[in-house]
Amino acid sequence: MAATLTTLVNHQCRLAVRPVGLPTAANWQFTEEAVAEPTEGGVLIKVLALSLDPAMRGWMNEGKSYIPPVGIGEVMRAGGVGVVIASRNPAFAVGDHVTGGPGVQAYWSVAADQLRRSGLAKIDLRAGTLTQWLNVLGMPGMTGYFGLMDVGQPKPGETVVVSGAAGAVGQTVGQIAKIQGCRVVGIAGGPAKCEWVVKELGFDACIDYKAGPVKEGLRQHCPAGVDVYFDNVGGDILDDVLARINRKARIIICGAISQYNNTTPVQGPKNYLSLLVNRARMEGIVVFDYADRYHVAIAEMAGYLKDGRMKSKEDVVDGGIAAFPGALPMLFSGANFGKLVLKVADA
């Protein structure tokens, strides 16, 4: 085994320059490193796939946030799945499939003292495929589940609206809301995504924000107003929904993808006084707060995947670590259809 490992080369994508606006190739640098054998208590993982998430854009900025920014010269932070190829830790065996935060690199070495922080955990491929473990069974799924259930608290018969409906978080939110007995209206870009959201995922309707005013779509598809809005996009769409909320509505602020590449200040919701008029609430969610309950949500979602009540769509980009700089901006143009995954290696 040791002989094999020493011949392996780790390819890494590091943050070179903080972006202004949309990230480009100029923001990244690629490095190569020899792969070292694990030390006592450590684990070495071959990365198979990485999760590409809108939140990554925020991690590239300087300044206080819910986690520290990625440092210049550091391997870009990323969630991912992989397989254990060497282990000096009794909890992990060679061949185990795992999830965690490997970063944008081909091999992930976790030392004993980093285990807790790394989020390294075994995954069961009987519950879901590798890419599903980055989608509904992964961070996006957990974000959608706890954001909707804990912050949104939907009741049967209520109208739930979710933006980024065909994205990773959005597809989870909408399907969970349907299972809760809600009327579910998605907002997505383009007829293909909207059709898929309605026909495949079973949403009651989906508004194509590229086809016309969202305001009109909300009027048409939310005749009883909006009780819960799960916001992944911010900007004008947030204002359009604020204008349609019901009394005691709950707005979950999960993201604001329309604003992440701004070179001007963030666009604040000018209709926020609708919160006052409607005694409504706008509340942020960060998925890490629910880590001690991930297992509960994963078990529930795995059940839905199995019984067919939940579908999980991933858009897998090939090309390994080198393809990362080109794949990430797909999130911001909406070029991905389903949860964006970067395939790093064959299983």
Next chain:
Amino acid sequence: MAATLTTLVNHQCRLAVRPVGLPTAANWQFTEEAVAEPTEGGVLIKVLALSLDPAMRGWMNEGKSYIPPVGIGEVMRAGGVGVVIASRNPAFAVGDHVTGGPGVQAYWSVAADQLRRSGLAKIDLRAGTLTQWLNVLGMPGMTGYFGLMDVGQPKPGETVVVSGAAGAVGQTVGQIAKIQGCRVVGIAGGPAKCEWVVKELGFDACIDYKAGPVKEGLRQHCPAGVDVYFDNVGGDILDDVLARINRKARIIICGAISQYNNTTPVQGPKNYLSLLVNRARMEGIVVFDYADRYHVAIAEMAGYLKDGRMKSKEDVVDGGIAAFPGALPMLFSGANFGKLVLKVADA
């Protein structure tokens, strides 16, 4: 009695033209009417004082809100206190002091079928003076009490910030928060108000927004961040506080006086993504929702007034109904010091 009544003339201030920006004399028209005797089950009240509130500006606008707008030609809506001068209702006797929504007029006639909607209720001048019944024992006090306690849910030791600190709602909020064992920081305009808020009301500090950047003041006076923000003003100050909130902070949206006379769109809080980063909440309050618990809050506040833990400052403008158009804009320039009250008649 009947002979007396028929000689009385009711003076009324009606909305003539909806304002663009700050209301001026041109928005109002004055009318005179003979005062009629009450019909069976009705009550006639001589208005003694009216409550002038920032919310009035919103009632002058067309469009959906938490209550319908005042119609063109209608007597301007206003809360007030008065004394019963004629009654054909056994629940009200001549000489009883009452509160309710008389509107901007000298006499208020409440017919039997309007009693419930009118909010007419007897008040006990042993619990507070007439003007205190428009302040801490009235709608502003109820707004501050339920907004802070029910929506803000302050815990001892937390830092509570309130804007419009010397105003009617602000003074209640700050004093109640002090009683709850919080660190309380006010935001007000000018040294006199700030000094009064600290020295008389016992706030821990007060930031003079006219003297320098609120951001600096928050840094200085909220070293442990902000847990609860009671917002009466909106605009830049809301953004400044959003930049200083703690994890799980609660922001109560009570008003946005900085925006009420805008002729451009409302300024949305561009720092609203701080809600996400901090898993914080922004929630609106409308006092009417708590009507069934007013009596509880009034009893509690009356106790604080009696034992000296709470003070109540009103800024009483003389001049009767005719002075209304000139008095209302004082709220928007911050010319009032304490709860703005229009005296209509001697008790």
